[in-house]
Amino acid sequence: MSELMCSAKGCREVAEWALRWNNPKLHTADRRKTWLACDAHRTHLENFLSARSFLRETVSVADLPDDT
Ligand SMILES: [Zn+2]
16 A cells, blocks of 8 residues: 555654545545545544544554455
8 A cells, every 4th residue: 555644734753543424415424535644643633533423443554444
């Protein structure tokens, strides 16, 4: 797998976390979008998604399926 970068704006850190989320207005219930986060941005991005009730789970990037 190539190196994955944090999804936070302007951040170039290597991602360590994958935030799996779903917007019920746009996505079917079993669909998952993925945001990648470095350690520093994990909480920030989790809070953003949690505030909108979009966050479903956070996993290590090592545990991500290859097709995402
Ligand atoms: Zn970051």
